Amino acid sequence: MLRSLCLLLFVVAVLANGGQGATSDTSTTETTTVATSPTTSAAVTNSPPSA
Secondary structure, three states: OHHHHHHHHHHHHHHHOOOOOOOOOHHHHHHHHHHOOHHHHHHHHHOOOOO
16 A cells, blocks of 8 residues: 555656656655655555645
């Protein structure tokens, strides 16, 4: 569950960056690293879609 959520967040981050430089983009890496935290994952899950 947590792994699939992290993967989903990674895909969203890549799409947010327009898919350009996704492999070398530090912000994308930071997003996935932070997403591994259960607290952060819960906060992201409970956040409104507009966020």
